[in-house]
Amino acid sequence: TPRVFSGVKPSGGLQLGNYLGAIKRFVDMQGQDYEAIFCVVDLHAITVWQDPKELKDATREVTAGYLASGIDPAQSVLFNQSQVPAHAELAWLFNCVARVGWMNRMTQFKDKAGKNAEKVSLGLYAYPALMAADILLYHATHVPVGEDQKQHVELTRDIAAKFNHDYGAEGFFPLPEPIIEGPATRVMNLRDGSKKMSKSGESDMERINMTDDADTIAKKFKKARTDPEPLPDTLEGLKGRPEARNLVDIYAGLSETTPEAVITEFAGAGWGTFKPALADLAVAKLGPISEEMARLMNDKAEIDRVLAQGAERAEAIAQPILDQTYDIMGFLRSR
Numbered sequence: 001t002p003r004v005f006s007g008v009k010p011s012g013g014l015q016l017g018n019y020l021g022a023i024k025r026f027v028d029m030q031g032q033d034y035e036a037i038f039c040v041v042d043l044h045a046i047t048v049w050q051d052p053k054e055l056k057d058a059t060r061e062v063t064a065g066y067l068a069s070g071i072d073p074a075q076s077v078l079f080n081q082s083q084v085p086a087h088a089e090l091a092w093l094f095n096c097v098a099r100v101g102w103m104n105r106m107t108q109f110k111d112k113a114g115k116n117a118e119k120v121s122l123g124l125y126a127y128p129a130l131m132a133a134d135i136l137l138y139h140a141t142h143v144p145v146g147e148d149q150k151q152h153v154e155l156t157r158d159i160a161a162k163f164n165h166d167y168g169a170e171g172f173f174p175l176p177e178p179i180i181e182g183p184a185t186r187v188m189n190l191r192d193g194s195k196k197m198s199k200s201g202e203s204d205m206e207r208i209n210m211t212d213d214a215d216t217i218a219k220k221f222k223k224a225r226t227d228p229e230p231l232p233d234t235l236e237g238l239k240g241r242p243e244a245r246n247l248v249d250i251y252a253g254l255s256e257t258t259p260e261a262v263i264t265e266f267a268g269a270g271w272g273t274f275k276p277a278l279a280d281l282a283v284a285k286l287g288p289i290s291e292e293m294a295r296l297m298n299d300k301a302e303i304d305r306v307l308a309q310g311a312e313r314a315e316a317i318a319q320p321i322l323d324q325t326y327d328i329m330g331f332l333r334s335r
């Protein structure tokens with residue numbers, strides 16, 4: 001059976017892009033013919049500074065987000081990365097397979113480092129090799145992600161192919177496929193349709209947090225930037241209108257339809273009609289999730305137990321693959 005792996009960083013809270021572009025898609029795949037492994041990638045989070053006093057609760061909150069959205073830990077493996085040391089070990093091996101030139105082409109690193117490339121952590125630079133380790137440690141074949149992670153999954157394929165070739169281990173690591181599907185693979189910033197929504201943007205008005213209450217959600221959509229034109233009657237009419245397109249895509253993602261269907265329903269409507277409808281939809285869909293997240297966060301011991309059990313199951317898959325990797329590379333391991 002095909003095997004799915006994906007991860008979410010516990011750096012700050014979850015935002016709507018994480019939900020529509022990733023977690024909601026994971027839940028949809030869970031019912032299909034996949035073995036699924038979902039990770040809270042805490043080792044990735046520390047590539048930028050994380051307050052040690054906050055990391056545990058951030059890890060629990062992402063876990064609560066997975067659970068409240070419908071990831072079933074009996075059906076899928078759900079764990080946090082640092083509890084399975086094999087991730088860090090394979091990442092080191094891959095640091096010695098990946099080429100510096102490949103890393104230099106990573107657009108996310110360039111965006112995040114900006115002009116400050118001398119001051120960022122070495123981990124931020126090596127991050128894609130750790131991500132490749134996450135995926136290949138389970139011989140995962142499918143990786144559901146948002147659009148922004150596509151290049152990292154492609155690099156994972158390059159690492160797998162180079163390892164297999166260099167060590168004469170054809171077929172050992174599968175070349176995983178990114179799965180970037182649905183209407184909301186790139187949710188944009190509510191104040192600037194040229195930037196993606198992220199947890200680290202300066203203003204909270206730019207994003208919908210999974211923990212926002214109904215009034216906040218309504219206010220953020222009301223204040224979302226748009227152009228003055230009403231909604232067109234075909235998708236073509238959204239060309240060159242990134243903010244309008246984004247709100248239509250969010251509506252489609254939340255209501256599980258296509259942008260075409262949204263345009264058909266709201267053809268010719270003004271923002272005074274569409275924005276309140278979008279806010280109501282968002283509150284109806286996200287409200288129950290944020291309530292359940294809050295409820296789960298009241299029982300941290302239970303979340304910790306879920307993660308510990310998940311980590312045991314993850315390790316049972318990962319350790320034999322790591323051991324084979326060491327063996328293929330010729331390491332002496334006499335115990």
Ligand code: TYM
Pocket residue numbers: 005006007008009010016017018019020021022023041044130131134135143144145146147148149152184185186187188196197198
């Ligand atoms: P992270 O934590 O930044 O985001 C988690 C997931 O959410 C998606 N996403 C979005 N999708 C649509 N619109 C947005 N505005 C938006 N913002 C975030 C991301 O594409 C991602 O799927 N490197 C990864 C984490 C990772 C991982 C992995 C993923 C580590 N190892 C192995 C898959 C497989 C990251 O930083 O995601």
